[in-house]
Amino acid sequence: MKLNALLDIIKLDDKNVGNIKGADGVEIIGITANSREVKSGFVFAALKGVAVDGAKYIPSAVKAGASFILTHKGADVSALTIPYIALDDPREALALICAKYYGAQPETMIAVTGTAGKTSIAAFVRQIWATCGKPSASIGTTGVVSPTRNDYGSLTTPDPVSLHKLLKELHDEGVTHGAMEASSHGLDQHRLDGVKLAAGGFINLGRDHMDYHSTVEHYFNSKMRLFNELLPKGAPAVICADDEWSDKCIAVAKEAGLEVLTTGHKGAFLSLKRLEHERFKQIAEIQHKNVTYRIEFPLAGDFQMSNALVACGLAIATGADAGQAIKALEKLKGAPGRLELVGYSKDQGPCYVDYAHKPEALEHVLQSLRPFTSGKVYCVFGCGGDRDAGKREIMGEIATRLGDVVIVTDDNPRTENAEEIRRQVMVGAVGAIEIGDREDAIFHCVNELQKGDCLVVAGKGHEPGQIVGDKVLPFSDHEVIRRALSENGGSSYGEGIA
Missing domain, CATH: 3.90.190.20 (Mur ligase, C-terminal domain)
Known part of the structure; x- marks a missing residue:
């Protein structure tokens, strides 16, 4: 892909610093934020991290053949002779460049955020879709699962380069539906920008990552980027109504013009009317549009039922038959290491x-x-x-x-x-x-x-x-x-x- 085609998404104005002379004829063959991976024809994203500023590796990236440098304002670009742009926040630009470079994604993508339960919900959505005949995948803390792979991973939300490369691979494998976790780090660092989301979910909010976020409010606001910035207007926002932060999340989603669908004991879209515990399974009555379904849920834990309802809501909101999706809850398998x-x-x-x-x-x-x-x-x-x-x-x-x-x-x-x-x-x-x-x-x-x-x-x-x-x-x-x-x-x- 030509460099100038990638740069169409970045507005070079008086707020940005850069030099893109000669970009028209430059062919880009790869993108990386790791200077050790740079080859001739690569875009090198020199990002500022918590411990290390990637800008210090710009000279070595140029020496390795980088064709374009994306970095932050304040980076030393005085010696650069190749095209470059320095932005206030290059992370968003990196994600959008990756989305354009890799292009293809599964046609239906959803993301779920919250403190606890994201991994299970992503896995449950994948399983429900699969039961409904949709080739599906899940991406998150435990890795990537699709009809053709089960790869272990360590990051809840992969970096933009890895993520958009993965989405293209899943598309090329025939996956049409993808469910992914949206961590506060991933949202705050724009890792999901460029993913064409059809729906989003929220499960809960508690204390976590206080070594990264200055306050719980900052933590919450980072999560809310999923609803007020990444989802298109009118998209479904499936929200567990039983958490103390639910009302605030609902308010954010409504303000963003999303279709709010609530789940749980207080839910209106999927309402949990009864839940009984029986040895290592649970008997649940779930109401959807005045129809009550009785199911035997195979997993222990009230929180797993909360997770399952958000997952079911996301599946229904993206086209799954409600009765089939609710019945699929009886066959769910827990995510690895989740109770x-x-x-x-x-x-x-x-x-x-x-x-x-x-x-x-x-x-x-x-x-x-x-x-x-x-x-x-x-x-x-x-x-x-x-x-x-x-x-x-x-x-x-x-x-x-x-x-x-x-x-x-x-x-x-x-x-x-x-x-x-x-x-x-x-x-x-x-x-x-x-x-x-x-x-x-x-x-x-x-x-x-x-x-x-x-x-x-x-x-x-x-x-x-x-x-x-x-x-x-x-x-x-x-x-x-x-x-x-x-x-x-x-x-x-x-x-x-x-």
Whole structure:
């Protein structure tokens, strides 16, 4: 693609700095924000990060053959002899350039935002669409899932280059429907700009990423970019009506001219009229347009039903038959590491893994397990290093208030002192037991489980490693639980206990 065709989306005026002389004849063969990936004919986006300013790598990118530089105002561009533009916010321009360069996307794209539940909702929407005969994919924290791939990922919302390249690949594979997570970081950094969204969803808002956002209001406003900037007027906004931030989200969506569709106990589009717990499933009555559907929902946790209703609403809002979509909830499988049943102890105590690493998520998980537990709820959890330290005491209080036996352990201490992190958690976790080694903590609980008890190991979910210092050491909560169950005389899920 010719450079001048890409630059059509950028207005070069007195507010921007640049030199695009000679752009007409320049052929672009790639885009990157990583100077080590630059080749002849590439666009290099020199972005300012939290720790490093990409502008320092402009000389090496030029030396490697970059044909165009996109950067921020304040970057040293005095020596540049190739076309360049310096903008107040080059991230938005990068996303739009990527969208134009890669072009094709699945024809129906939706995005969901919120603090906890995005991964499950994206996975549920994909499954509902698939049941309705739509070739579909989901993109998020656990990676990319489509009819032809199941690739692990680590970022909730990929960078614009990776995202738009992926969307083209999915389109070329025949995927027509795509569901993706919209994180606050991704929205604030314009990673989703250029994605042609048909609908958006909101599940909840709680404390998270306070190491990035200055206030909860800034966090909320970043989430709201999905509704007041990215969705086209008239598009459906599917909003869980049961969260304390729901009314504010509804107001934002209405102000943006969106079609507001609410779900949940207070929902009007999909109204949850009744929910009963039965062993490890739930019986629900859901009303849509004066028709009430009774379903057997196969997943534990009230929060999973909330997630499923938003997912169902998004599927219906994008063309799925309502009856078929609601019935599809009976076949849903949980996303990896989201209140995922791993196995049973010798006394049939269920053992779960969950990604809950923030206060509201941990609270939801522990509250959701109580109706299914006649004995004690065991909880193993920790807090990550180099992240919001303010949530540690809060999570300790939540764990000991809602759990019966709580083990505080390590969870990705990174460059912080693991013992100090645990100490901060223990301030709020009155009566908890401290076992620093995560494997020892899990084995301890599995061996303690009695009939009627359950265990949830929270914080890591699907993650395959423990981050200590700057190294990722192999570690899987799933694998450790399975080994503990094997030694305990229990069984892994699917080995005969229904």
